[in-house]
Amino acid sequence: MTANWANKRGVGAGALLAWAGLALLPLIGFITENTSFDYYMYMGQSMLIYAIAVLGLNLLIGFNGQISLGHSAFFALGAYTTAILMNFGGWPYWATLPVAAVVCFLAGLAFGFPALKLEGHYLALATFTLAIAMPQLLKYKAIAGWTGGVGGVLLDKPDPPEWTGLSADQFLYYLCLFCAMVLFWLVFNLLRGRSGRAIMAIRDHTMAASTMGIDIARYKTVAFGISAGITGIAGALSAITVAYVAPDSFTLQLSISFLVGLVVGGIASLPGCLIGGAFIVLVQNSAQSISDWMKGTFALRYDVPAWAIYGVLLLALMYVLPDGIAGGCARIRAWWTTRGRREAQ
Amino acid sequence: MDFFIQQIASGLTSGAIYACVALGLVMIYVSTDHINFAQGEMAMFATYLAWAMINAGVPYWIAFGLTIAVAFFGGLFIQRVILKPLEHAPVLALVVCFIALLSIFNAIAGMIWSYTIKQFPSPFPSHDLFGNGLVSVQQLGVVGVTLVMLGLLTVFFRFTTLGLAMRAAAQNPASARLMGVRVAWMLALGWGLAASIGAIAGMLVAPIVFLDPNMMNGILVYGFASALVGGIGNPMGAVAGGFIVGVLENLVGSYVIGNELKLSFALVVVVGVLLLKPAGLFGRVIVRRV
Numbered sequence: 001m002t003a004n005w006a007n008k009r010g011v012g013a014g015a016l017l018a019w020a021g022l023a024l025l026p027l028i029g030f031i032t033e034n035t036s037f038d039y040y041m042y043m044g045q046s047m048l049i050y051a052i053a054v055l056g057l058n059l060l061i062g063f064n065g066q067i068s069l070g071h072s073a074f075f076a077l078g079a080y081t082t083a084i085l086m087n088f089g090g091w092p093y094w095a096t097l098p099v100a101a102v103v104c105f106l107a108g109l110a111f112g113f114p115a116l117k118l119e120g121h122y123l124a125l126a127t128f129t130l131a132i133a134m135p136q137l138l139k140y141k142a143i144a145g146w147t148g149g150v151g152g153v154l155l156d157k158p159d160p161p162e163w164t165g166l167s168a169d170q171f172l173y174y175l176c177l178f179c180a181m182v183l184f185w186l187v188f189n190l191l192r193g194r195s196g197r198a199i200m201a202i203r204d205h206t207m208a209a210s211t212m213g214i215d216i217a218r219y220k221t222v223a224f225g226i227s228a229g230i231t232g233i234a235g236a237l238s239a240i241t242v243a244y245v246a247p248d249s250f251t252l253q254l255s256i257s258f259l260v261g262l263v264v265g266g267i268a269s270l271p272g273c274l275i276g277g278a279f280i281v282l283v284q285n286s287a288q289s290i291s292d293w294m295k296g297t298f299a300l301r302y303d304v305p306a307w308a309i310y311g312v313l314l315l316a317l318m319y320v321l322p323d324g325i326a327g328g329c330a331r332i333r334a335w336w337t338t339r340g341r342r343e344a345q
Numbered sequence: 346m347d348f349f350i351q352q353i354a355s356g357l358t359s360g361a362i363y364a365c366v367a368l369g370l371v372m373i374y375v376s377t378d379h380i381n382f383a384q385g386e387m388a389m390f391a392t393y394l395a396w397a398m399i400n401a402g403v404p405y406w407i408a409f410g411l412t413i414a415v416a417f418f419g420g421l422f423i424q425r426v427i428l429k430p431l432e433h434a435p436v437l438a439l440v441v442c443f444i445a446l447l448s449i450f451n452a453i454a455g456m457i458w459s460y461t462i463k464q465f466p467s468p469f470p471s472h473d474l475f476g477n478g479l480v481s482v483q484q485l486g487v488v489g490v491t492l493v494m495l496g497l498l499t500v501f502f503r504f505t506t507l508g509l510a511m512r513a514a515a516q517n518p519a520s521a522r523l524m525g526v527r528v529a530w531m532l533a534l535g536w537g538l539a540a541s542i543g544a545i546a547g548m549l550v551a552p553i554v555f556l557d558p559n560m561m562n563g564i565l566v567y568g569f570a571s572a573l574v575g576g577i578g579n580p581m582g583a584v585a586g587g588f589i590v591g592v593l594e595n596l597v598g599s600y601v602i603g604n605e606l607k608l609s610f611a612l613v614v615v616v617g618v619l620l621l622k623p624a625g626l627f628g629r630v631i632v633r634r635v
Binding site for chain 1 (some may be wrong): 379427430431434436438444448452453456457562565570573605611616623
């Protein structure tokens, strides 16, 4: 499945349609009277941000085969880079994005070196520790002057340019969408080229890849760096759209939600990242109503928390649909396109 | 000097708890080759069960024993029902599975018992041992329980047929099966034992850090660090590693980096050991045949 996809030429019509659809969504704001429209736009921003983060994680886990549970740390690093530059440097929001990307790329590269020696469970373990240690590091007193300590940093939401006539949330949605499109396009191109084949070859069979002359160490560390950089941009965007960063929003739970998005959307699938991002936000937002529904239907005495739903879903997917929603769709499509042949037999 | 000795003593106490967590991790690693990320949450959940029983009026030691038994069957159940179908799945699927278990246990504990901090009784009195404020009976009790547990496990693996069968199943499943060892059940047994050890760790730690659904988060990381320092396949090493990490953590915390960065110390230990001496202090270097 992955191979077919990687050999495809150009961007498919489906992808173009999907992006165009996403770009048209904010325009509904001009014709709707719904007062919570701005909130829907905010949800849209979160979905795109999660999609970008999952894209970064997917590049590493899905395409390169390195397991990371520590991407919340890179997300945090990106968010804090932006927050500090905006708050202390007085930088405009857009100028902080590349800096966040570079900082996280370097951090990822630095973590990628020790990661070279680790495989499977051990890498998961080391990154798991990173995710747990990160909030504490951010609260550290010596850097509290910059990070705001436990309280975090409050930012100003950027104003949209006058000529666009958009509301703040519509504008930020377009900002996220623009970043997402650029990053998806870059990753798409990266994966289709020589480097992409090398990255996937390492996942499929490291030793075979190395006998083919692929520099394992270089590709693995760079993949780690790029992955961290992408997730860092997602973090930076989240700092801009939420206009607030605090250490306790970057816990292991955040890493787990990325993992949920990755598994639900589909491992090693680019459209899957968008699906996963949307899914994370939908479950978070509807956790209360799902809980109420379950309480009503099954006469439960307790609230059902979102994390229980995530957990059960992760387990269930591992059995039923190990390649996620995108993989499921691909299978249905394959079944549909080969139906004539099957009938003929 | 007194302060120094106090730090060592409290380091040994936390070390004993890390050793318990590490023992649980080693049990699962030895019998199935997996690193169980849900070990901490399983221990936390078992501790809540004990808390509920004690609150319902069950005497402490009976609740203690019952919890260990329940945890044992819980671990057995998880391995047989949830992990068995994923026997030949890739590592990622297993990691996802463990993370799922972690979320589920955490969420369910929060759902039933809420996230407010609860006090957990200790079986040991908290007064001083020698009356000079250095070592308390509580600390000695925690260390004692850990050492007894290590002793029992050693005896079990060395001198009982079941222990021998478990070691055989872990080291060479194919040959063990030919000799009539029920390998699959040995793995489940490993999980059951690990869950029981975790439950003991949870009940030892809860009086010190108080009971809440997130109490094992940091401790699990130290448990990992301990298991790695001692060599992840070696129970004796895990306990030694636990004590080493506990004492070091306390000394580094009070003399060098301050208490706020203690978790980062664990991160440094984990990454450092994995990089410099992946086999740990007492582990065997595994040479893989291709």
